[in-house]
Amino acid sequence: GESVGLHLPTLSVQEGDNSIINCAYSNSASDYFIWYKQESGKGPQFIIDIRSNMDKRQGQRVTVLLNKTVKHLSLQIAATQPGDSAVYFCAEIDPNTGNQFYFGTGTSLTVIP
Amino acid sequence: DGGITQSPKYLFRKEGQNVTLSCEQNLNHDAMYWYRQDPGQGLRLIYYSQIVNDFQKGDIAEGYSVSREKKESFPLTVTSAQKNPTAFYLCASRSQEGGKEKLFFGSGTQLSVL
Numbered sequence: 001g002e003s004v005g006l007h008l009p010t011l012s013v014q015e016g017d018n019s020i021i022n023c024a025y026s027n028s029a030s031d032y033f034i035w036y037k038q039e040s041g042k043g044p045q046f047i048i049d050i051r052s053n054m055d056k057r058q059g060q061r062v063t064v065l066l067n068k069t070v071k072h073l074s075l076q077i078a079a080t081q082p083g084d085s086a087v088y089f090c091a092e093i094d095p096n097t098g099n100q101f102y103f104g105t106g107t108s109l110t111v112i113p
Numbered sequence: 114d115g116g117i118t119q120s121p122k123y124l125f126r127k128e129g130q131n132v133t134l135s136c137e138q139n140l141n142h143d144a145m146y147w148y149r150q151d152p153g154q155g156l157r158l159i160y161y162s163q164i165v166n167d168f169q170k171g172d173i174a175e176g177y178s179v180s181r182e183k184k185e186s187f188p189l190t191v192t193s194a195q196k197n198p199t200a201f202y203l204c205a206s207r208s209q210e211g212g213k214e215k216l217f218f219g220s221g222t223q224l225s226v227l
Contacts (some may be wrong), residue, residue: 009153032214043117043203043218044156051212089155093214099163100171101146101216103156 012110019077021107023090028071035064035075036089038106044089047075077109085111116140119204119219125227126191126198134189134222136204144207145187146216149173149200156203162187191224199226 013019025033031052036044050057050064050073057064063076077084087106094100120135138145144163148156158171162181176195181187191198201223205216 034214034216036216041221043205043220044216045218046215049213049215091216099144099161099169100158101214102158103148105153105155 009105010108010110012112013080015082015111015113016079019075019080019084019109019111021075021077021088021090021109023073023075023104025071025073025090025092027092027095028068029095030071030092031095032093033064033066033073034091034093034101035062036091036103037084038087038089040086047088080109080111082111082113085109117204117206117217117219119202119222121222122220124222124224126224127227129193131190131192132198132224134191134202134204134224136187136189136219137185138187138206138217139185140206140208140217141184142206142208142217143184145181146205146207147171147177147179147187147189148203148205150203150221151200159189159202198224200224 034049035047037047038044048059048064050066061078066073087108089103089106091101091103116139118137126132146161147159150156157173159177160179162168168179168181178190201221203221205218208215
């Protein structure tokens with residue numbers, strides 16, 4: 001399968017600070033990436049997506065950056081809040097089939113009040 | 114959770130027993146997926162189905178079976194051949210609207226071995 005990984009398994013930030021979660025991928029043909037948030041005991045929820053024809057995409061308090069040269073993407077959360085504490089996964093769609101979603105191992109974000 | 118219902122929330126399996134995890138969706142999505150999640154790990158694909166009466170193996174299909182007799186339902190059976198079944202199982206359906214590819218997940222089933 002595809003390889004989608006994250007650099008850090010855990011991240012702790014002070015409430016109000018910005019958070020940056022990183023992800024690397026291996027297939028240069030990958031053209032669609034998604035970030036998911038998973039709270040404890042629940043299923044993952046869609047946060048934001050980005051296609052390979054973009055370098056940056058912004059949502060509400062979140063920004064995703066894509067660097068195709070080094071096959072790296074990041075999720076930035078502005079003014080992190082306690083409710084942002086969760087595990088964050090990057091995912092990609094298999095560019096060969098367009099049917100399978102491959103997930104990274106996740107980063108656990110803890111927000112310190 | 115987003116129209117995906119998984120049951121039960123907790124399930125215990127005895128050695129040598131087959132157990133079935135239920136997944137129902139009312140989102141009218143064609144494609145459905147089953148993932149396995151182990152502690153500290155990402156989601157690994159077990160099986161997926163693009164349409165009724167069709168399904169494909171994922172990366173870790175051994176020891177599992179599925180059926181897709183109805184669009185709304187995609188049950189997963191964990192057979193006795195799966196020697197390490199303890200994990201959190203997630204079902205999802207796929208939306209393809211407005212250029213966005215989204216997976217809608219259920220709330221999961223935690224399977225444990227007695």
